[in-house]
Amino acid sequence: MKRIALLAAALMFVSCISALPGAEAKEKTKILIGITQIVEHPSLDDIRKGFIDYLSENGYKEGVNVTYDINIAQGDMAAAALIADKLVGMNPDLILSITTPSSQPLVNATDTVPILFAAVTDPVGAGLVSSLEGGGKNVTGTSDLTPVGRHFDLIREIAPGAKKIGIIYNAGEANSVSYINWAKKEADRLGMELIEATVTSSGDVLGAAESLVGKVDVIHIPTDNTVTSAFESVTKVCEDNRIPLFASSVLSVQRGALAAVAIDPYRLGRQTGEMAIEILKGKNPGDMPVEYLKKFLLYVSLPAAKKYGVTIPEEVIKRADVVIK
Numbered sequence: 001m002k003r004i005a006l007l008a009a010a011l012m013f014v015s016c017i018s019a020l021p022g023a024e025a026k027e028k029t030k031i032l033i034g035i036t037q038i039v040e041h042p043s044l045d046d047i048r049k050g051f052i053d054y055l056s057e058n059g060y061k062e063g064v065n066v067t068y069d070i071n072i073a074q075g076d077m078a079a080a081a082l083i084a085d086k087l088v089g090m091n092p093d094l095i096l097s098i099t100t101p102s103s104q105p106l107v108n109a110t111d112t113v114p115i116l117f118a119a120v121t122d123p124v125g126a127g128l129v130s131s132l133e134g135g136g137k138n139v140t141g142t143s144d145l146t147p148v149g150r151h152f153d154l155i156r157e158i159a160p161g162a163k164k165i166g167i168i169y170n171a172g173e174a175n176s177v178s179y180i181n182w183a184k185k186e187a188d189r190l191g192m193e194l195i196e197a198t199v200t201s202s203g204d205v206l207g208a209a210e211s212l213v214g215k216v217d218v219i220h221i222p223t224d225n226t227v228t229s230a231f232e233s234v235t236k237v238c239e240d241n242r243i244p245l246f247a248s249s250v251l252s253v254q255r256g257a258l259a260a261v262a263i264d265p266y267r268l269g270r271q272t273g274e275m276a277i278e279i280l281k282g283k284n285p286g287d288m289p290v291e292y293l294k295k296f297l298l299y300v301s302l303p304a305a306k307k308y309g310v311t312i313p314e315e316v317i318k319r320a321d322v323v324i325k
Contacts, residue, residue, distance in 0.1 A: 031066045031280060034087035036106060037098040039075045039202075041229040042251045043265040044098050047118050050269020051096060051276065058277055073102065075202060075226060077172070081105040088113055094279055096272070097141075099225050100126045100175040107139055114285050117141030118272040119265070121175030121223060123290050132290045140285040142272045143292050144223050146248045148179065150261045150296070151220065152186040158259060158312055159218050159244050164193045166216030166243075168208045168234065170226035171198040179222040205230035209237035218244045221252060231255050244308040253299040253324065258308055259316070263293045297321040 037044055048070070052062065060066045069090065073080040084105040087095050094114045097103040103117040107128050120143055123129050129136030155162060165187060169176040180196065187194040195216050197208035205227055212219060219238055221227055227234065228249065235256035238245040247257035250264055271291060279285055298316075301324040305312050317323055 031060065031094075032090065032092040033066060033068050033276075034090060034092040034095040035068055035070045035098070036073070036080065036083045036087060036095065036102045037071070038073050038080055038101040039099075039225050039229050040072050041225070041231075042255070043223075043228060043249050044119060044225065046251065046265040047098055047269035047272070048096075050266040050271075051118070051273045052269075054270040054273030055276060058273075060277070060280070075229065077101055077105075081109075084109045094276060096276070100128075101173060101225070103128055103141075104174070111137055113138060114279050115139045115141075116272060116276055116279060116285065118268060119144040119223070121145050122178035125178045126174040129290060134287050134289045136290075137286045138284075140275065140288040140290060142268055142275070143290055144175075144263055144265075144268060145292060146223060146262055147296060148182040149186050149189070151246065151248060152183070152190055152192070154259055154261055154298075154316070155218055155220065155244075155246055156190055156192075157316060158246075158310060162192065162217035162244075164195055164216045164218075166195045166197065166212035166219040167222065168197045168199060168205065168212070168219070168227050169222055169224045170200060172200060173224060173226065176222055176224045179224075183220075183222070199226055202226055202230040206233035206237065209234045213237065213241050213243070216243065218246060220246045221248060221257070223248045228252065231257075239307050242307075242309045244310050245304070250297050250299045250322070253301050253304070253322075256304055257301065258304045258310060259298070259300045259312070261296050261298050264297055268293055300324070 071083040080102050088110045097106045097117045098119050100120045103120055106115055115138055118141055129139055184194055197211050199205055199208050231252055245257045247260040248262050250262045253260050298320045299322045300312050300320045
């Protein structure tokens with residue numbers, strides 16, 4: 001009986017301490033940030049890492065005053081919608097949505113919780129914001145739009161005889177559809193033909209790449225999450241058939257592409273982190289313009305050039321930010 005009485009007293013004491021105003025205030029100082037990401041692959045993972053690193057370096061320490069709830073949909077759109085509902089229900093201080101497929105259900109799920117997107121090619125076309133200048137109510141973010149014209153100019157410079165460009169993408173990704181529309185215009189400008197191969201999942205990528213063999217002179221991969229998650233499948237087909245492979249991501253060059261004019265995803269994540277701190281300090285996301293990286297990087301790979309039977313012009317090598325040797 002004495003033990004039970006002591007236990008009851010102890011529990012009552014703990015309850016009283018937890019109910020004290022100071023204890024409640026201390027709990028509220030911890031920030032909750034939800035993160036939703038459509039699929040895992042190096043570029044998107046680097047964006048998330050850059051975001052968290054930047055916040056950490058500026059006083060927002062994970063496990064100290066910030067908690068992250070990280071969710072990966074593994075390419076499943078239905079799962080992305082469920083994640084969006086879950087995160088909104090948690091009422092976090094901020095939600096980071098990486099990619100268009102993760103951002104769209106989230107924007108449809110709430111008009112009050114602050115949303116910060118990253119790696120969205122066409123935010124207006126995807127219906128995330130009404131204007132790039134700021135008009136997204138509770139939404140803003142960073143775009144991974146890369147200079148389509150410069151991609152195609154680079155292809156012409158490295159493979160001047162190329163007339164037909166193969167391009168693989170997921171027609172269900174709004175960002176990829178926007179990219180293809182721009183790519184068609186650039187191909188027309190250079191007198192080249194765009195040959196499309198579409199996929200619905202990462203399991204389709206190998207077959208799509210194989211379907212282009214004998215039909216194209218080069219293959220170009222946009223910032224498409226489905227294709228990028230199975231990039232090695234494209235690399236294998238291109239190496240086996242000596243088809244020069246160009247990409248839109250610097251990490252894709254490290255994974256076997258010949259060259260890319262692209263963003264650095266880690267830097268994009270850090271820039272998104274800068275915006276997050278402004279929002280956490282009270283700024284309205286709807287008043288913040290969508291941001292783009294100002295500097296694009298040129299990566300070229302000499303080993304890949306050898307595998308594809310291509311000689312990269314010396315001028316291209318000289319101006320490259322990174323030459324993989």
